[in-house]
Amino acid sequence: MNITFRQLSYFIALAEARNFGRAAAQMHVSQPALSVQIKELEAQLGAQLVERQPRKIVLTPAGHELLRHARRIMEEMRALQLSARWQKGLAGKLTLGVIPTVAPYLIPVALPLLRTRDTSLELGVREARTERLLNDLGEGLLDAAVIAIPSHMDHLVEEALFEDRFLLAGSEAQLSALDGQTEGLKPTELNPDRLLLLEEGHCLADQALEVCALKRSQTRVDLGASSLATLCGLVAEGFGLTFLPEIGLKSETASTGHLAIRRFEEPQPRRTIGLVRRRLSRDDGWFRDLAEILREAGESLLDQARRASPPGA
Structure with missing residues (x-):
């Protein structure tokens, strides 16, 4: 044979x-x-x-x-x-997938760190939803991907990078109306008629629905927004409320000057952002090195967010 x-x-x-x-x-x-x-x-x-x-x-x-x-x-x-390709750790050519609710915030911070580590590294970044990234990873089109974990897939190796808490974003008038209603702001007490989420297929939207104990049919999703920037622009003008990950706080408040935010009471809703690779792919240190750099970039964004909006303040 x-x-x-x-x-x-x-x-x-x-x-x-x-x-x-x-x-x-x-x-x-x-x-x-x-x-x-x-x-x-x-x-x-x-x-x-x-x-x-x-x-x-x-x-x-x-x-x-x-x-x-x-x-x-x-x-x-x-x-x-x-x-x-990985005989010398993180070097050569790397193709990295990143979900859309992480890529525009994490990658600009991580790139300079990667270049400092190895100026010869040829990096390709592909932004797509989780389902597409996992498919491309399985097909060998990506070396690794940054997603919300756990993925619940046995053929993948996962490395947690950081905990990304959810903030509530909207106009100051919308958020002020919530102040004092209860001892603390709880996701389950939000009015679903005022909640705007990303269009179906985004893991952030699914996570937001889960923490609010809501079904998609109960929320205002007729706008079909495909990016957090779009949602933040809408809610800043008073068109409801949305969830904003901590890593996006600096970027979205800078681009939308009158966007206001509030923190939820403890335990704050959150997601775990992680780096994943195929279990069968060889790891000579590049995966650990990449995780360390992405973790450093993520933690710097979280530190900025917590200085701007201190937990418990």
Whole structure:
């Protein structure tokens, strides 16, 4: 039996595309060439892997079993190919994914620290929602990602970076109306009719709903805002209230001069920001080094936020 990596990569593409034509286009080969490789793979294994239907293919039980093994084999091969890149720790080329509610605040602070550490480091940053980052990480398109953890994924290694508390942001008039209503400001006591959140798919919105014990249908989400900057601009003008992570306080108050904020009572709602990588990827120190730099950048932002709005003040 002489199964090749090419055959496995073609099979994975076919299994994901469910169509010979689309899989061939993805692999930049002709459809007959891809079909020949799949037939040879079936012959070598002595099993039918796909059922060929008019417009799609369906994996057989043997096909599903092979897909599971093929993905693991290809992942291990990618890890082997990358291993030489990390022989000297954090150096060379690094592709980092970051969720949108962290990237615009953390990356500008972290970049100078990374450059100071190694001016030859070639860094690529991809900003996307958690689901997309985890998918790209699994496919080997990213080396690591900054997300809210835990991810609840066994194939990932996680390193906590910092605790990012949620602040309540709005106009001074809106927030002043809440002062004195209770002994302390509680997320569960907010009026859902006044709460604006990011559009569906953002983990920050899901976390905000969780701490408020709300369902999305109970909040004002008709605006479909896709960035915290948009929400902060809206609430600063009196269009409701929103949650602002501590790491974004300096940036958003600077760009929206009349944005007011309040802290919740203890225990303040928060999220844990962490760095994740594939468990199979080789770590010669680069992951720890990267985590230390990102943690330093995050802690500096949190320190600024807590000086501007001291907890318990």
